[in-house]
Amino acid sequence: VGDGERIDADLIAAWMRASAARLAAEADHLTQLDSAIGDGDHGLNMQRGFGLLGAELEGGERPRAAGPLLIFCGRTLLAKVGGASGPLWGSFLQAGGRRLGEREAVGPEEFGEGLEAGLEAVRNLGAAQAGDKTMVDALAPAVQRLREGPFADLPVLFRAAAEAARLGAHDTIRMQARKGRASYLGERSVGHEDPGAASVAIVIDSLATTVG
Ligand code: ADP
Ligand code: MG
Numbered sequence: 001v002g003d004g005e006r007i008d009a010d011l012i013a014a015w016m017r018a019s020a021a022r023l024a025a026e027a028d029h030l031t032q033l034d035s036a037i038g039d040g041d042h043g044l045n046m047q048r049g050f051g052l053l054g055a056e057l058e059g060g061e062r063p064r065a066a067g068p069l070l071i072f073c074g075r076t077l078l079a080k081v082g083g084a085s086g087p088l089w090g091s092f093l094q095a096g097g098r099r100l101g102e103r104e105a106v107g108p109e110e111f112g113e114g115l116e117a118g119l120e121a122v123r124n125l126g127a128a129q130a131g132d133k134t135m136v137d138a139l140a141p142a143v144q145r146l147r148e149g150p151f152a153d154l155p156v157l158f159r160a161a162a163e164a165a166r167l168g169a170h171d172t173i174r175m176q177a178r179k180g181r182a183s184y185l186g187e188r189s190v191g192h193e194d195p196g197a198a199s200v201a202i203v204i205d206s207l208a209t210t211v212g
Pocket of ligand 2: 040
């Protein structure tokens with residue numbers, strides 16, 4: 001997919017569909033994580049939202065350029081994903097898409113800038129800092145890794161970002177939640193992986209799989 005080292009709308013659509021498949025396969029696991037420190041709906045929220053997005057991408061009209069397609073995906077997730085995750089994922093993709101602008105395809109550096117803008121939007125909306133045990137703890141290291149290159153090798157770059165997200169999600173196990181429902185548990189939130197960080201790791205891994 002995609003055109004050499006360019007990220008185009010086809011690649012983004014393939015990424016979203018791969019994410020939908022992986023989130024569906026891992027929905028029970030994500031629900032278990034959210035049952036331990038939340039209300040147990042995260043697996044279903046993500047499976048439903050990305051599933052509906054995947055279906056919309058299969059059929060019919062969608063934007064042909066990378067940025068507008070990301071905005072389209074963000075708008076769909078905002079409308080379809082329940083819980084805290086809907087607005088957070090919606091903002092991430094919409095802000096990322098806006099940063100990419102109208103060009104049909106972008107290079108890996110610009111793509112990284114887009115996802116960085118998305119991360120900024122998530123931070124603005126949720127006010128979570130690093131270490132608060134949220135999706136930010138997986139997303140921030142992934143975006144940071146993406147900004148480092150190598151920009152001439154998408155599979156290597158995306159695989160490294162996926163690994164950073166995975167390690168970031170794993171690191172939330174030792175953290176005490178300071179944002180979202182899990183924060184109500186105080187110290188009892190320690191010892192469990194944050195479900196939102198786990199699903200970020202799945203989505204970024206799906207990005208790597210899409211080009212790998
Ligand atoms: P809800 O908490 O409404 O049930 P979900 O279960 O779908 O929504 O999502 C929970 C996840 O959302 C958490 O694991 C966390 O990663 C993320 N989250 C919650 N609040 C915030 C926040 N303020 N900033 C960033 N991420 C957050
Ligand atoms: Mg929940």
